[in-house]
Amino acid sequence: MRECARYSDLFVQSLRECAWELELNRRALRAFFAVLLLLSCLMASAQDSSIHIDIIGIDSTDLEQVTIHASVLDASGKLVSGLGVEDFSLGGELADYGQVLKVENVTDDELAFATVLVIDTSSSMAGRPLELTKSAARAFINGLGEDDPVAILLFDYSVRNVVGFTTDRSLLLNQLDNFAYGGPTALYDATLRGIELAAEAPLPRRAVVILSDGGEYGNVSKSTRPESIRAATINGVPVYAIGLGWDIDRHFLQAIAAESNAAFYDSPEPEELTAIFSELAFVFRSQYIITLRADVPADGTRYDFSLNVAGPDGGSSAGNAFLRAPIPIPLLFLPDELFIAPIAEDTVITVEIRADQDIESVEVVLDGELVSTEPSYTIEPVELQPGEHQLDVTVADVEGDIGTVSAEFEVAALPPTLADDFVPPPEEEISDTEAIVVEAGGQTEITQVEFIVDGEVVQTDSEAPYEFDLDPFALLPGEGHILSIRATNAGGQTTTVVREFEVDAIPPRLEIAGISAETVLADRLAGTVSVESQSPIASLRIEPELPHTISGNQLDFVIEAVNLPPGLNAITITAVDEAGAESTRTVEFEVAALPPTVELSGLAADSIINAAQEVQIETGGQTEIERIEVAYDDGAPQPVEADTFTIPAESLGDGEHEAAVTVTNAGGETSTITLPFTVDLPPTPTMTPTLTNTPTDTPVPTDTSTPLPTNTITPLPTNTNTALPTDTITPIPTE
The missing domain is CATH 2.60.40.10 (Immunoglobulins)
Structure with missing residues (x-):
């Protein structure tokens, strides 16, 4: 891999050398015309004045000791020497605020000058560019004074301080021979490090010379473009920028040179580097150091000014620059x-x-x-x-x-802050109760939070938590409604939030009292149904049909256990409001198995009878009657037909008696009722014959006439008490 990388670098280097050779003639031609233009300008300038001043650096870090580096040459390009304080003056924005204190000449006064060389050694500098750069740097070092210290920084993807400030020419030149190349370009880091190193120079007279053939590449710099430019301005270090070739970051190099009152050399040919470096060495060695005091605030303001110089032969010149006031304290x-x-x-x-x-x-x-x-x-x-x-x-x-800085300000009296969690669903109606929680606060204490529905205050809370249950059941359906929440603070200021919403048609709510699923009915029960509704109730009914009354939204009903079959029963309540919303509720309950009911009529209890007496039996109850029996005086029961029986008074005889009537239903339940009574039969009448007077002595002839009827005594009827009907006798259930 290392061999491949080495051959790759050699290949790139060969290509670049060929490119330089091919462009050499064309660039030389451009340089020729540029030199002609420069010479014409210099000649025109020389015709106007026998002296020329260039400001090549300003250090304004101390407003009491501002130093201006300037080159003053005559028409032939030679240093004008012997100038003093009286030959320099200030114009522009510093005319009334600046005073020249001292003038020195580096050559005449044998002043040393410190330089930081910052040289690009990235891969693109390989070959001829790097070799010519080394040669130019040697010329620069050899052109300086023997007491002028130099430091060397090299950079590619990193910045290396290969030589600190030294006047050892041999050491400096040996380092130039050991340059290596490779990697991307950390231009911003290199510029910033060069400025920082110059600011640490052992001399107040210092400058940076940076040479690069490209721009920031690979994002390897940790510092930024503005940070590098700002450093040059703040530290008062002139940065002379040399752009080599056509791929330079011209805007950055121009900006860094301009902001430091230095110079930018645009796209020189490699062959021109020696001349540029030699010229810089001459400028550094022949400059004037003008010290002045600037009576301006230390606030970072920039002042455009001119430095005017009058030559010994009466000629004059002015150099333009700017002074930036330092900011030593934030x-x-x-x-x-x-x-x-x-x-x-x-x-x-x-x-x-x-x-x-x-x-x-x-x-x-x-x-x-x-x-x-x-x-x-x-x-x-x-x-x-x-x-x-x-x-x-x-x-x-x-x-x-x-x-430091301070300011007083006023805060206005503000209404309360108010927030709620009620978000009505869009295009939907509310059908369930909404629990609304409100957060109220602000500058001053909250005294109350009101909940207002359709303009009516329905709840007021004087302390947290502020909570409200919005019940849609209490509002009419099919209409728009408004909930307003209003908070008031101790200052009397209010904040109101408004929420619009609609409610759904909700079925009526039924509340049944007096009966439940736990009820076991064995007698008579009275119950009540209460109804709540959004709209007025149109209909309220109970099933099965029971005795009931309706008053407004209330139904009162009565249930008789005897009228219902034993076991599980139910009632159903149905309510319908005017909006058509309907609710039905069913309650199931148990009915106990009851004995039949028995009532006797035709003879009151404890009546006295003197003849047979008919008694009627009325029966009822939950189930059908299977049989009726009657027994007298604890005798054997006798069946009763057709719900009627006759008391046999004669057979019972005089005295007190009791009739017991027993009724049995289909469920086997029985009821017995007793009827006490007294029998008082009338006496039986006796017939007495009539006496006739017959003489005993003399026989009397028989009377052949019709005899008179005999006087027959008819007995008076016995006083018979006819029994009057009395109150109905309630039967006693038989166990």
């Missing part, structure tokens, strides 16, 4: 417009943080209580009391610098 800003009016709804407060260093911590404190460690915080007025409140934000960077 600056915090709150959006003022959010606090103009009292806050009445959730408001997101985002703290704008301006800082040159990374932020290590954020604390948002509301009314003395820590509420967030993020720069964004949502003020929820419903959780706060109405009135004034204090917001304090504190931010610390990685160096321990602390920035």
Whole structure:
């Protein structure tokens, strides 16, 4: 596998060398015309002035000691020496806020200058590009002063600091001979590391020179594009970017050079690298260091300005650049417009943080209580009391610098919060009771929650839990209904939620009292049926037909056990309302097996009779009568036919007697009733003959005339008491 990889790399390298050879003539032609254009511009400039200034770097990390690196050349391209503070002045936005304090020349004052070389060694640099880069880097190092330290960073998929800052030329040149290549391109990491290394240079005069033939590739960088550019701006390190070839990330390299007041060299040929590096070495060795004080706030503001220079021969020139004020201590800003009016709804407060260093911590404190460690915080007025409140934000960077900002704001008095779990089903009617639970809260205490159905308050809760059972049975079907839930707080403010719904036609509800499945009926029972309904009751009936009365939605009924067969019986109640909804309920119950009923008529108890007396028997009961028997004075029972018997007074004779009537039904149940009575027969009448006076002495001739009738004494009839009917005698059931 390693052999395959090596041959693959060699193959790619060969292709790239061929590509460079093929494009060489065409690029050389382009470079020729570019040089002509540059020379024409320089000649035109030389005609206007005998002196020219270029600003090649600014370090504004300290507003009291801002350093500007500038190159001042005459018309022939030679360094103009001998310039002092009086020869430089500021224009633009720093004209009234800047003052030149000191002017130094690197050459004249023998000032050392530190450089970080950042060189791309990814796979695409293999072959001729890398070899020419090494050659150019050697020329650059040899063109510097002997006291100018250099550091070398190499990068492909990672960044390697192969040489720290050193003035050892042999060490530096030996490292250039040991370059290796391979892998993708970590351009952003390399740029950021080069800037950070330059910021750590042992000299205040420093720069970064980065060379790459491509862009970020393979997403191998851990840092981002903006982080790299921001680092150059914050640290005041000029970054000279050299793009080699046509596949460079031109926008990034231009941006990093512009933001650091340096220069970008666009797509040079490999053969041009030596000239570029030699030119940079010359610029670094011949620059002026102008120190000035900028009386501006340290808030990150950018100021466009010009650095004006007057030459010894009377010529002048101006170089344009920008100064970015540093932010040594984090600056915090709150959006003022959010606090103009009292806050009445959730408001997101985002703290704008301006800082040159990374932020290590954020604390948002509301009314003395820590509420967030993020720069964004949502003020929820419903959780706060109405009135004034204090917001304090504190931010610390990685160096321990602390920035703060505070603001007072007002929270409006808000109505209660109100939420319920009642969601009427769309296009459906409610047929079952809905248990509704309400959550009510807010800034101030809830004093009451009202439940209002169709405009009528049906329930009021003064404390939690706030719960309500919505019974559709209490509402008319086929109509729209409205449930309103209204919460009131201690401040008198209210919140109302409204729910529209419809109810289904629900059958009437029946409640039966006085009888149940446990009932065993042996006598008379009175029961009641109560009916509840959505609509008025149109019909209410009971089956089987029983004695009953109906009053409104109530039916009262009576059941006589004697009228029902023994065993399991049932009654059925049916109610129908005006909407056509119907309910039926059946109750089963037991009826006891009862003896027959017996009643006697025609002779009252304890009556006195003097002759035979007829007595009628009336029987009844649950089942058919099988036989009736009568016995006198505990005598043998005699069958009774046709429900009538005759008391034989003469055969019984005078005195007290008792007739016992026994009735037996088909179920074998018997009832016996006794009838006490007294027999008082009338006396039998006696006939007495009439006496005739006959003389004894003289015979009397016989009277041949018709004799007179004899006086016959007719006995008076005995006083017969005819018995009057008395109250019905209740029979005594026979065991």
